[in-house]
Amino acid sequence: MFLKQYLIPRLIQYVLVILLGITAVFFIPRLLPNDPVLRTIAEMRARGAYLEPGAMDKIISDLQQMYGLEGSWFDQYLAFWGRLFRGDLGVSFFQFPTPVLDLIMTALPWTVGLLLTTTLLSWAIGNLIGGFAGYYADRSWSRTLDAIAMVVRPLPYYIFAFALLLLFAYLLRWFPVSGGARLGMRPSWTWPFIQSVLWHSVLPALSIFILSAAAWFQTMKLVVQNVNAESFVAYAKLSGVQESRIVSRYVIRNALLPQITGLGLSLGLIFSGALITEIVYSYPGLGTLLYNAIVNGDYNLIMGITIFSIIAITTSVLIVDLMYPFFDPRIRYM
């Protein structure tokens, strides 16, 4: 029943969303009024290169081939899928001739390492503290935390990130100013390298962690205060159930349900990178890569990153959907 009525339609929907998303990624650049081929040639001309007409045609056809712009849109579309299934996302133009996949794979570990850790940690800690602060809403420590969160959360991220950078890297010099590891170090599984990575990631991670933990804290506190007013909590209290059980198994357990959906969505967003973090801290990652790709009109790279991001978001939403009945027995997929 579950398989036929829910899982298979849900998987078909999942595949369809990805197909449609990637199709949009294919068509949108082609609908834009600038032609990457002509643009490249204009750039070459601007640099003063003189091209013979024959050489020009050759360059145009080479560029069209590299961009996958040969033939009608339909031919291009088929060829596009063909290459995609072979794992070929084309070559980057702004870092010619590195394949897009290689660029993404170099940036991905940095982004995932930083964002996965901060997303999970801020979710866990923000919700835990928010849960207790919501349950003990009239205690002074809870009010203090609430006041801090109220000040911190609306801070614009770039200002907050810069403030941390100025204070801890520039004035106090506790942490490095920029980069993902010490310059000149080759990525490897050796202790000095790992140490350097951790060291460099403290400030970027802290900046993301504090702001998103404050956001989780605030929403969790509100949800908990609503759950607190539910009659099953009042009933448990009036029946003398131990407070530790009420907080964990009655209040926080129920309040976590909407937060789990939120976690799924923010995990999917990881693959779009954290642009401002990466710019402020000159941190290598998908955000900077995407930014450079956009600035340089590197269509293959933009498409490659977008495809990753589409797959990541749809997959994490799918996982949350499938996991949800384990957290909330009222949700049933017949």
Add this chain to the structure above:
Amino acid sequence: MGDAILRAEALRAFYALDIYGKTKIIQAVNDVDLEIRENEVYGIAGESGCGKSTLLKALAAAIEPPLRLMGGKVVYRVNGAEIDVATLSQEEKRRLRMTYIAYVPQGSMSVLNPVMRIRDTYRDFIESHLDVRQKGEAFALAREHLVELGLPPKILDAYPHQLSGGMRQRVTIALATLLKPRIIIGDEPTTALDVVVQRGVVQLLRDVQSRLKNTIVLVTHDMGVHANIADRIGIMYAGKIVEEASAERIFGAPTHPYTRYLIDSLPRFGDKTPRESVPGSPPSLANPPSGCPFHPRCPHAMEICKREMPGFTRVAPDHRVACWLVGEGSYGKAA
């Protein structure tokens, strides 16, 4: 009928609400004297917003901000010794719950934790009070109790949303009475249930009471439920008890004008004349009328009613009324 097991003396419990910097006092329970006896069903009746549920909270020793105890006391008699509830610590009060005084909430969708099986709710409630070393023991106890009350033990494996409203309420009552409490406090336990289910729930409460020989304090605005189950009834109006008598006398010889209105508004078989309800609406408890709080709605109001609250007059053994029409009240002033 035995001795008093639960007493309230000049009990005053007010809500202090902070509204835009101004403190608003809601006099929800204002000078209530009650004596509830062992092995009886005591009903508290009155319109919505008259302080019934607040009185119940005070009796259950569950006064929490914004509700505050402003005066008077609640006394339990536990194993022959009288205990002023205000002297108990939080932990001592917690230990009395379910074992000495149990609470049956209003029947609603969310009375049981929606993400846990009934079995786990039972286990939490039991393990909070008994030292159950083995996991199976709590479960066996619950199973045994359900069978005693005629409920199918397999409902322990269900989630709350899989049960009907009536079944959920029965499960709740079974849970509340699991540890054989001396007092059961019911806050509108039959409200929000249809009449057929209501009957079953009332029957279950009666069964439990006759089995445990304990006391039930039942709050409901439904006079039909009171007629069905209560031995004695207290009529509450604007935070005060205005009349108290056995159920037969409340229904047969209501004395206070408010009680008369309540009884007269009930439908009777064969009688097709329109029922008269109480004129007007209940007073605001933030700013109750002077004197007898019922005087603005009372057809018999006299000058003195506007100035002074009468004390209780005993119109019969075990029947007391606070009304100037009956007497000025020498016994136990209500104001």
